[in-house]
Amino acid sequence: MSDQAASLLDYYRKNHFNPVPIDLATPEALASHAAKRRNLYSGHLGIPLGLLSGQKVLEFGCNSGENAVVLALCGAELTLVEPNEQVHQRLRDVFEVFGLTGRLAEVSSLGIDDFPEDGKFNLVLAEGFLFTLPNKAELAAKICRLLAPGGIGVISFNCRFGGLIELHKRLALYRACELSGAGFRSEESLAIAQELFGEAFGRIKASRPFAAWWKDLLVNPFYADRYLWSYGELLPVIESAGAEFLSTSPRWFAEEAMRWYKDVPAPGGRNAAVLEQWRGRLGSMLTGKPARPGFEADGAAGPEVVAGLEELALAISDYTDGVRGLEAVALRGPLAEWLAAARDENLAGLAACLKAVHEALPLEDAGAFRAAVKAGGLADLWGSAYHYLSFSRGDGLL
């Protein structure tokens, strides 16, 4: 398997794999998939699914269309943009099977870069790839420009902070492969990953098989520092493109929902509130779990902790890219102190696990290293690697 892919699209094309193989073959499978998507779209991201009938929806990078089917079932009129033509036949078949072909306004083979800006849409989605493109910020702004007044945009991204655990899984696999003389992207690596993480993966509600997760995350060349994103980077982009924060998944910023409806934030106030609040959620983003009542303050971090996390993410990314040596990877300074002081049990558990992984890194024996990683409990921690952000364009009424 080559790791020379110039883009994520290349990676999928060369490896002939469907990164998100979603089963819709039985009514139960469709119902289960639709329930997850409704929860995401409506429950987390604030998209009014009951009002989508006849609305223009644009989805970039829709893969074989299984998510778009759920929007089509709500009556949306879909423009689907998917440059990987290998999946177009399945996409058309999926729509045909559900009698939804009439809801397809267009299926385009263009990439998001080349898609024309002459139309406006009520909902624009770019899920699972935008962060891998070199001009990701410009493309996020393009999504804002494609929104009709009152329209909603959705972007997903690999979070630099929420992905700390995934980065450590990648780190542990890379080191285990190095010690065993196995190629990082070889079949042997898949077997090592199975040994380290397979059982725990089987315990979560994953939609895809272990091998797809391994290929799309643990060894994916596009899971590297330059492809990670954060709210601190994204919100200013959305703001300068004239859109306003609506929601996220997980729903990190839900305070406003608990306020009196007449207590309306000033224009731009939602973006500003999130930029101010996100460091207060850092512990939960890292662990992927809410803090224990009374220990919420443990998860709030100062800028020096954030800087330590950024440094560590870059070091792991460089090491697993073969750019820097293992000595670059260290848990130290204000970040190590902050983690060591955690009293919230989830954050303290994460701190202990990361310490165990870092202490194991210098081991020279492959078996001893794998045993230490397994004993540290990394496999059962998940964090919040993957986030969604929804935003809306002013409705132009005032």
Ligand SMILES: C[S@@+](CC[C@H](N)C(=O)[O-])C[C@H]1O[C@@H](n2cnc3c(N)ncnc32)[C@H](O)[C@@H]1O
């Ligand atoms: C990880 S898959 C995600 C599929 C689906 N959106 C989801 O989230 O389940 C990423 C998709 O983005 C597509 N993609 C990659 N580069 C793209 C680009 N420049 N413009 C539009 N789509 C792209 C890939 O072909 C692939 O189908």
